[in-house]
Amino acid sequence: xxxxxxxxxxxxxxxxxxxxxxxxxxxxxxxxxxxxxxxxxxxxxxxxxxxxxxxxxxxxxxxxxxxxxxxxxxxxxxxxxxxxxxxxxxxxxxxxxxxxxxxxxxxxxxxxxxxxxxxxxxxxxxxxxxxxxxxxxxxxxxxxxxxxxxxxxxxxxxxxxxxxxxxxxxxxxxxxxxxxxxxxx
Amino acid sequence: xxxxxxxxxxxxxxxxxxxxxxxxxxxxxxxxxxxxxxxxxxxxxxxxxxxxxxxxxxxxxxxxxxxxxxxxxxxxxxxxxxxxxxxxxxxxxxxxxxxxxxxxxxxxxxxxxxxxxxxxxxxxxxxxxxxxxxxxxxxxxxxxxxxxxxxxxxxxxxxxxxxxxxxxxxxxxxxxxxxxxxxxxxxxxxxxxxxxxxxxxxxxxxxxxxxxxxxxxxxxxxxxxxxxxxxxxxxxxxxxxxxxxxxxxxxxxxxxxxxxxxxxxxxxxxxxxxxxxxxxxxxxxxxxxxxxxxxxxxxxxxxxxxxxxxxxxxxxxxxxxxxxxxxxxxxxxxxxxxxxxxxxxxxxxxxxxxxxxxxxxxxxxxxxxxxxxxxxxxxxxxxxxxxx
Numbered sequence: 001x002x003x004x005x006x007x008x009x010x011x012x013x014x015x016x017x018x019x020x021x022x023x024x025x026x027x028x029x030x031x032x033x034x035x036x037x038x039x040x041x042x043x044x045x046x047x048x049x050x051x052x053x054x055x056x057x058x059x060x061x062x063x064x065x066x067x068x069x070x071x072x073x074x075x076x077x078x079x080x081x082x083x084x085x086x087x088x089x090x091x092x093x094x095x096x097x098x099x100x101x102x103x104x105x106x107x108x109x110x111x112x113x114x115x116x117x118x119x120x121x122x123x124x125x126x127x128x129x130x131x132x133x134x135x136x137x138x139x140x141x142x143x144x145x146x147x148x149x150x151x152x153x154x155x156x157x158x159x160x161x162x163x164x165x166x167x168x169x170x171x172x173x174x175x176x177x178x179x180x181x182x183x184x185x
Numbered sequence: 186x187x188x189x190x191x192x193x194x195x196x197x198x199x200x201x202x203x204x205x206x207x208x209x210x211x212x213x214x215x216x217x218x219x220x221x222x223x224x225x226x227x228x229x230x231x232x233x234x235x236x237x238x239x240x241x242x243x244x245x246x247x248x249x250x251x252x253x254x255x256x257x258x259x260x261x262x263x264x265x266x267x268x269x270x271x272x273x274x275x276x277x278x279x280x281x282x283x284x285x286x287x288x289x290x291x292x293x294x295x296x297x298x299x300x301x302x303x304x305x306x307x308x309x310x311x312x313x314x315x316x317x318x319x320x321x322x323x324x325x326x327x328x329x330x331x332x333x334x335x336x337x338x339x340x341x342x343x344x345x346x347x348x349x350x351x352x353x354x355x356x357x358x359x360x361x362x363x364x365x366x367x368x369x370x371x372x373x374x375x376x377x378x379x380x381x382x383x384x385x386x387x388x389x390x391x392x393x394x395x396x397x398x399x400x401x402x403x404x405x406x407x408x409x410x411x412x413x414x415x416x417x418x419x420x421x422x423x424x425x426x427x428x429x430x431x432x433x434x435x436x437x438x439x440x441x442x443x444x445x446x447x448x449x450x451x452x453x454x455x456x457x458x459x460x461x462x463x464x465x466x467x468x469x470x471x472x473x474x475x476x477x478x479x480x481x482x483x484x485x486x487x488x489x490x491x492x493x494x495x496x497x498x499x500x501x502x503x504x505x506x507x508x509x510x511x512x513x514x515x516x517x518x519x520x521x522x523x524x525x526x527x528x529x530x531x532x533x534x535x536x537x538x539x540x541x542x543x544x545x546x547x548x549x550x551x552x553x554x555x556x557x558x559x560x561x562x563x564x565x566x567x568x569x570x571x572x573x
Contacts, residue, residue, distance in 0.1 A: 002553075028207055067207060068200030075196060096349065101191050103334075120194035128202050129417050129426075132385075133454045133466055133480075140206035143195050155500075161329055165321055165376060172378065 003066040010058040018051050025067055029074045035146040036078035036094045046081055050074040075144065094146045100167065101143055104175040127177040131170070138163070139170050205453070205466075253509035254287070254523050255294045257532060257541065259498065262286035283505060286498035287523070287530055289541040290484045295534055302486040309405040310490040316397055317388055317492045321376060326359055327369065335370055338363045385412040386458075387491045398489070407489040413456035413464070427452075436463060440483075442571035446515065450476050461485055461537065461573045469563050475553050477544050479563060483572045485538040499530055499543050512561060518569035522560060529560050537573025 001020050009017035022029075026047070033046040053073045063069035082094055128136050138156070141147045149167075153160045262285045291310075292303055322328055327348065334347040344366035348357045361369070379385045381395050387409060389395045402409050416427045416435065427435070432452050437443050439461050449467035456464040463483050468476040501507060501523075508524045514533070523530045528545040544555055544563070555563075 065200060065204050068203040071203055071207070072196070072200070079192060079196065098188055098192055101195065102188055118194075118197065120190065121197045124194055125199045125202075128198065130415065132413065132415060132456060133205070133464075136202060137206040140198070140202050144198060144203060145206065161322065164330065168373070168376070169379070172374075 003064055006066060007058060007062055007064075010055065018055065021051060021054060021066075021070065025070050028067060029070055032071045032074040032145055033078045035148075036075065036082055042078075042081055046074060046077050049077050053077070071145075075146075097143050097146050100171060104171050104178065123178060124174070127174055130177075131173070135166070135170050138166060139174075142167055201453070251511065251521075252294050252296075253521060254501075254504060254507055256521060256534075257287040257289075257293055257499075257523070257530065258501075258504060259286050259288055259293055262498070263504065283503045285501050285504040287501060287541075288494070288498055289480070289482045289530075289543060290494045290539070291490055292534065292539045299486065299534055305405040305407065306486075306490050309401055309407055310492075312401050312404075313387075313398065313489070314492050316394075316401070320390075320394055321388060323369075323372065333373075335366055338366070379412070382411045383409045386410055387489075402489040405489075406487070408460060408487055409489040410458040410460050410462050410491075413458045415454060415456045416452065417454045418452045436465075437571075439463070440571050440573060443568055444483075444571055445566055446568050447566040449479075453478065458488075460488060462488055469566055471559055471562055473559070475559070477553065477555060477559070477563070479542055479544050481540065481542040481567070483535075483538055483540045485573060488538070499528065499545075501525060502527065512564055514567065514569060515565045516568050516570045520564050520569070522564065524560070526554075529555055531560070531564055533569045535569055535572055540567070540569055540572055542567070 001024060006017060006020045006024065009020060029047050029050050030043055033050070034040075034043045037043050037046060050070060050073045054070055061069075079094070128139065131139065138152065141152060141155075142149075147155075149160045149163050152158075153163045156163065158166075264284070291306060292299065295303055323330070327333065327346070330348045330350060333349070336345040336347065338344050342363055343360045344363055346359045346361060346366065346369070348359065349355070350357065375390050378390055379388075380390045380392070383389045383395060383398055387398050389398055398409055416432050418427065418429060418432070429448055429450070429452060432455050433443075433445065433448060435457060436445075436455065439457055439459070440463075444463075447470065449465075450470045451468040453466035453468070454464075455467075458464075461483070462485050463481075465479075465481050467479055467481070469479050470476055503525065506525055508522075510522050512520045512522055512531075514520050518533050518535070520531050520533045523532075526546075528543060530541065530543045532539065532541040542563070544560075546554060
């Protein structure tokens with residue numbers, strides 16, 4: 001079913017909207033959540049919460065493409081859940097990906113005093129737009145979808161070492177791009 | 186804290202990038218095959234069917250020089266590990282599936298007149314790949330790793346290196362001298378910094394590796410492609426922004442004429458390699474109002490293959506289950522079309538090189554599945570004889 005028809009069902013407050021959303025994007029939502037949450041039950045709850053959040057926000061929103069909207073909600077809910085349930089222990093894939101990204105910022109440099117998250121998002125968007133498509137996908141899959149290096153290696157038919165080096169190069173490019181933007185010195 | 190800010194900033198990146206990077210979910214593995222429109226199975230080639238095609242679709246099936254999926258299928262990829270989703274949508278890894286990968290840049294088999302190029306490119310690639318692996322692998326005890334941090338020097342003059350070997354989260358600490366740590370840091374920084382004109386494309390990071398690349402290429406009569414110039418219509422803020430017309434003008438200028446007979450409605454990205462080679466992600470306007478996202482790549486026969494090119498291959502879940510057919514495009518070029526329920530790949534051997542186009546269901550946010558008629562329409566939107 002087309003996105004616009006699913007959205008129309010949400011506007012009609014038809015419960016079929018949820019089942020159509022699940023039919024079309026259920027796997028993508030679960031994958032996004034399961035990359036961050038390792039517990040199957042947490043993934044299921046996060047998926048249900050995502051559908052509820054869509055129900056609560058559509059209408060008034062008309063998000064096209066719907067896939068990005070639902071995956072964003074799933075990711076945010078999963079990240080919040082990780083913070084809530086793993087305050088004391090790390091989630092290997094999600095935290096490792098964040099550790100890597102943090103390497104782009106010199107230690108002792110406090111980003112928060114320098115800019116708002118949305119400004120940084122604008123910079124990262126600009127950086128991503130300039131990246132070759134394959135590098136962009138790799139970056140987004142690692143740092144947005146929180147995919148493991150092993151999974152990315154299997155998907156792209158590369159070795160984990162090659163993926164790690166490619167990611168290292170992309171992070172270097174990001175660091176240089178942030179420097180160029182005048183954010184880092 | 187930087188960490189939360191980064192998480193939040195990355196979490197809000199452009200929807201387009203999120204949609205682009207979404208994964209292909211093999212529907213037959215997730216038990217949801219009813220969700221998509223299956224393309225009509227059609228293993229050709231009988232003369233009767235070919236005649237029907239001429240009448241119905243205006244394309245011609247042909248038997249001469251027929252390579253079908255073989256033309257692009259990497260034999261070394263057969264039965265590779267694949268990632269699929271179980272009935273709950275949870276990703277799993279399976280080994281020994283009937284999967285394979287189609288190269289989008291290098292012909293794997295071809296008519297006689299092009300085989301010499303395949304042999305030269307294969308030999309050059311093998312030589313370069315061996316060297317590439319050698320220069321891109323850290324020595325033991327650092328390799329293998331998925332995460333590596335070099336800490337500050339301690340008062341006793343040693344430096345701790347924290348290594349994560351796998352996804353388990355376990356960390357290993359190695360103490361080395363400050364000099365050794367500096368060497369490692371320099372090596373990592375060098376590996377992460379592209380060098381010269383070929384750095385981005387071939388992973389060249391110093392004069393020595395560049396010289397080696399040129400030596401191997403020259404030995405086989407090939408030329409490396411330069412770092413591509415990339416353009417996009419996706420954002421007006423970036424310095425790569427161009428209108429569709431501007432991008433078409435740039436693309437046509439490095440080829441022998443117009444590459445598209447019908448202009449795409451939007452370019453997500455275009456990379457021009459300066460040697461007539463190019464790569465594009467474009468939304469193609471169909472007469473039925475749909476705008477499927479098509480990827481295309483033209484690789485000159487004389488282009489030296491790069492190690493990273495393999496990561497751009499197209500995965501096929503069941504190589505024995507694809508449909509194969511031939512078509513003659515509007516400019517007379519013979520095009521091979523390979524399709525399964527998740528994607529369509531079309532390619533053409535050209536005098537100057539190889540063109541491969543691809544459409545993948547998962548990359549199209551509205552999950553519109555192409556019909557055969559749509560595929561023929563897309564195939565005819567390109568002027569193959571002007572490539573190169």
